[in-house]
Amino acid sequence: MTRRRVLVTGASAGIGRALATVYAREGWDLILTARRQAPMDALAADLAAATGCDARVLLADLAGDGAVTDLVDRIADLGLTVDGLINNAGFSRTEGFLHTDPDAQQAMIRVMLTAPVALSRALVPGMVERGFGRVLNVASLAGRMPATGGDTLYGPIKSFLIKASQGLWLEMQGTGVHVTALCPGYTLTEFHDVNGTREEVSSAYPAWMWQTADHVARVGWQACEANRPQVTPGIMNNLMAGLAKHLPDRMALSMVGGHAKRLKRI
Numbered sequence: 001m002t003r004r005r006v007l008v009t010g011a012s013a014g015i016g017r018a019l020a021t022v023y024a025r026e027g028w029d030l031i032l033t034a035r036r037q038a039p040m041d042a043l044a045a046d047l048a049a050a051t052g053c054d055a056r057v058l059l060a061d062l063a064g065d066g067a068v069t070d071l072v073d074r075i076a077d078l079g080l081t082v083d084g085l086i087n088n089a090g091f092s093r094t095e096g097f098l099h100t101d102p103d104a105q106q107a108m109i110r111v112m113l114t115a116p117v118a119l120s121r122a123l124v125p126g127m128v129e130r131g132f133g134r135v136l137n138v139a140s141l142a143g144r145m146p147a148t149g150g151d152t153l154y155g156p157i158k159s160f161l162i163k164a165s166q167g168l169w170l171e172m173q174g175t176g177v178h179v180t181a182l183c184p185g186y187t188l189t190e191f192h193d194v195n196g197t198r199e200e201v202s203s204a205y206p207a208w209m210w211q212t213a214d215h216v217a218r219v220g221w222q223a224c225e226a227n228r229p230q231v232t233p234g235i236m237n238n239l240m241a242g243l244a245k246h247l248p249d250r251m252a253l254s255m256v257g258g259h260a261k262r263l264k265r266i
């Protein structure tokens with residue numbers, strides 16, 4: 001049987017690393033991409049040894065000019081076919097809209113919004129042609145909430161990714177291409193170390209609210225195989241998103257405002 005190959009962005013850490021592991025265990029070959037080579041080389045070697053997969057590592061800074069075109073060209077030059085795309089790379093900045101460096105804001109938009117769109121536009125046509133494909137977009141519970149004070153652009157970017165996934169899911173009916181937006185809540189990864197808020201989030205939210213990257217990745221895999229347009233791991237996360245959706249806007253905003261204050265973001 002022909003082996004399938006998945007491209008995983010943000011594969012050097014956290015949820016991306018866990019997703020690469022799930023796909024390898026499920027019999028897929030991999031293309032791992034991010035900016036840091038060493039953790040991806042180690043992951044590729046471990047997964048190749050454990051599962052027999054073929055794992056390639058391609059470095060890319062998705063905030064860079066022409067990064068997606070360059071990455072897609074390098075994949076084509078290697079003669080690799082991409083049957084699955086996991087748009088996972090991401091980060092947040094929590095110091096407030098007016099205090100965030102404009103270049104960092106552009107980088108957020110490029111990495112989490114422009115790159116997923118461009119990668120999907122480049123790779124999904126081939127999936128449709130071959131009658132098989134998987135697109136798993138790692139969004140966030142934040143994208144299902146009314147706003148994110150302090151990291152003002154993060155929520156809207158993730159809302160965009162959820163809505164774009166739903167639209168593509170509708171368009172892909174009957175093509176063999178599955179599309180899913182995965183919306184994790186608090187997940188134990190490097191994410192809150194990178195944005196410098198580990199202490200605040202750890203003291204504001206109890207351990208039981210945190211999920212492991214392995215669990216989140218497994219839920220994402222299952223949802224994409226089942227072709228669910230959207231999945232949010234965890235009962236509490238679904239309760240919070242449901243509450244925010246049904247409350248009047250002002251009350252919902254006040255709820256997330258309390259969250260931002262607890263985290264000292266506003």
Ligand SMILES: NC(=O)c1ccc[n+]([C@@H]2O[C@H](COP(=O)([O-])OP(=O)(O)OC[C@H]3O[C@@H](n4cnc5c(N)ncnc54)[C@H](OP(=O)(O)O)[C@@H]3O)[C@@H](O)[C@H]2O)c1
Binds near residue numbers: 014016
């Ligand atoms: N952790 C959470 O609580 C949580 C909750 C909801 C949603 N999420 C989402 O889950 C996804 C993965 O986050 P995580 O929690 O696994 O965080 P993480 O451990 O910090 O991993 C982030 C990944 O993104 C990559 N990345 C960051 N900037 C990049 C760039 N300019 N170009 C290419 N790759 C880049 C990083 O690789 P390099 O540094 O090597 O480039 C790393 O592999 C993100 O989209 C995040 O928004 C996380």
